[in-house]
Amino acid sequence: MNTDLEQIVVSALENLQEANATDELETWYRRNLGRKGQVYLLTRQVGQLEPQERPAFGKRLNEIKQELQSAYDQRREAVKAAELQVSLAGDALDVTMPARMTARGGYHVVTQTLRDIYRIFGDMGFQIYRSPDVETDEYNFELLNFPPHHPAREMQDSFYTTKKDVILRTHTSPGQVRAMRDYHPEPIRVILPGMCYRNEQITTRSEIQFTQVEGLAVGDNITFADLKGTLTEFARRLFGADRQTRFRASYFPFTEPSAEMDVSCFLCDGEGCQVCKHTGWLEILGCGMVHPNVLKACNVDSEKYVGYAFGMGVERLAMLRYGVTDLRQFFENDVRFLRQFH
Numbered sequence: 001m002n003t004d005l006e007q008i009v010v011s012a013l014e015n016l017q018e019a020n021a022t023d024e025l026e027t028w029y030r031r032n033l034g035r036k037g038q039v040y041l042l043t044r045q046v047g048q049l050e051p052q053e054r055p056a057f058g059k060r061l062n063e064i065k066q067e068l069q070s071a072y073d074q075r076r077e078a079v080k081a082a083e084l085q086v087s088l089a090g091d092a093l094d095v096t097m098p099a100r101m102t103a104r105g106g107y108h109v110v111t112q113t114l115r116d117i118y119r120i121f122g123d124m125g126f127q128i129y130r131s132p133d134v135e136t137d138e139y140n141f142e143l144l145n146f147p148p149h150h151p152a153r154e155m156q157d158s159f160y161t162t163k164k165d166v167i168l169r170t171h172t173s174p175g176q177v178r179a180m181r182d183y184h185p186e187p188i189r190v191i192l193p194g195m196c197y198r199n200e201q202i203t204t205r206s207e208i209q210f211t212q213v214e215g216l217a218v219g220d221n222i223t224f225a226d227l228k229g230t231l232t233e234f235a236r237r238l239f240g241a242d243r244q245t246r247f248r249a250s251y252f253p254f255t256e257p258s259a260e261m262d263v264s265c266f267l268c269d270g271e272g273c274q275v276c277k278h279t280g281w282l283e284i285l286g287c288g289m290v291h292p293n294v295l296k297a298c299n300v301d302s303e304k305y306v307g308y309a310f311g312m313g314v315e316r317l318a319m320l321r322y323g324v325t326d327l328r329q330f331f332e333n334d335v336r337f338l339r340q341f342h
Contacts, residue, residue, distance in 0.1 A: 008038055009064050016068075016075050022083065025076055032068055039065050106342035110211055110330055113318040114193060117213055120237045121191050124230060126215065129190040131175030133197075137165040139174040143297040144254040159197050159208075168197035172214035173254060176290070176309060179216055180298035187219040188307070193314075204326045211314035218290065218300065218307030224257070227287055227308035235263050235284065239321065244270060246281060255288025255309055266320065282320055285312035 012032045019025045032038050042061055049057055107115070118128065140158075141150065151157060159168040175192035183190075192214040200206045217226070232245050244264040252258045262283050265276035272278040287310035292302035315330050322341065324330075329337050 008042070009067065012038070012068055013071055016071055019075065020079060020082070022076075022079060025072070025079060029072060033065070033072065039068065104342065106338075108330075108338060109318050109322065109324075109341040110314055112341065113321065114211060114213070114314050116238060117191070117193075117234075117312075117314065117317075120234050121215065124233070126189050126191045126217075129175060129179050129192050131169075131172065131178050131192055131194065133169055133195055134161070135167060135169040135174045137167060139177055140167055140169055140171075143177045143294065144173050145291050145293045145297075146253045150253065157199055159199055169194075170198050171196050171311060172212045173309070173311065175214055176216045176254070176294070177298050180218060180295075180300055184218070184298065184300050184305075189217045189219075191215045202328065204328065207315070207327055207331065213312050213314060215287075215310045216290070216307060217309075218295075218305055220305065222306045222308060224289055224308070227289070227310070230308075231261055231285070231287060231310060235261070238317070239263055239266075247287075250286060250288075252286060252288055254291050254294050256291045258286065258288035261285050261287060261310075263320075266323070284317060284320065285310055287311070 012028075015032075016025075016028055019028050030037060034040065039061065158170050161167060172192045172194050175194070179188055179190050179192065194212065195209055196212045197209050200208060202208060215230075217230075228247060235245050236243055246262050247259040248262065250258045250260040260283055262281035264270040265273060265280050265282055267273050267275050268280065270280035272280050276282050287308065290307040290309050295302040295305065295307070315327055318324065318330070319327065
């Protein structure tokens with residue numbers, strides 16, 4: 001019986017060394033150490049031995065079981081290591097190759113322009129003042145000195161809500177009234193950014209919504225020269241120090257006197273081209289001294305205090321700044337168009 005045991009051990013160890021794959025090792029384990037393997041079957045033969053032979057046989061059987069289990073564990077680790085090397089060699093990874101680039105996002109070109117406006121006016125001491133997108137007819141028109149029959153107050157030009165005299169603001173100028181009522185008699189120096197809405201035909205130059213930045217300064221001894229100096233500095237910082245500027249007389253109900261500001265054309269440098277309609281100039285904003293009637297409507301003494309105001313369309317500034325010819329591209333979210341500004 002002992003001779004049979006030793007033969008089983010030698011044969012099992014030889015077969016184990018021939019197993020070179022995980023599935024072959026599993027087969028070997030079932031054949032030798034499994035519940036129906038050779039070692040298990042030998043334990044059932046203990047009862048057939050003489051009583052004096054059983055202890056020595058049982059002891060040797062346990063030693064064989066431990067010896068085979070240890071040899072199996074070592075062989076399994078060796079086979080797994082070999083299989084891992086084969087797998088790595090087959091799926092070689094060049095760690096020196098550049099990583100796959102992830103898509104980078106960025107600010108929308110209008111947002112970039114808006115942030116530049118914030119920075120420039122912030123450096124000049126202006127604060128940002130927020131006002132609501134939904135306004136009343138009183139704030140949007142009446143308190144800003146619009147006459148009762150002004151065309152802008154017609155249904156076809158403004159977005160009226162189902163609530164009487166409540167509209168989507170057509171400009172950020174109502175914020176002037178709110179700012180003066182909130183801050184007066186303290187000196188006021190604010191910009192009022194936000195979306196505006198007008199019932200217009202969508203073209204390359206107009207949209208039903210657009211971003212506007214209003215500016216307002218109210219205090220003692222403010223003059224039109226202060227307005228010109230502020231806006232000239234703004235234009236040169238936004239468009240470049242070599243940009244020329246000019247002011248043309250104009251009309252707005254809420255300012256008197258009123259003006260429009262132009263900068264020299266970017267394409268022709270003031271020589272005249274199709275973009276500037278051969279004038280050499282491009283309009284960028286409207287401005288003027290706050291009308292006394294507006295000051296009075298805000299409970300500001302127009303005999304003691306004066307102020308100036310200006311308003312600009314951010315999309316228009318971005319178009320002029322980057323040479324964009326179609327306003328609608330800002331709202332189409334075409335990544336191919338937007339990526340060039342990142």
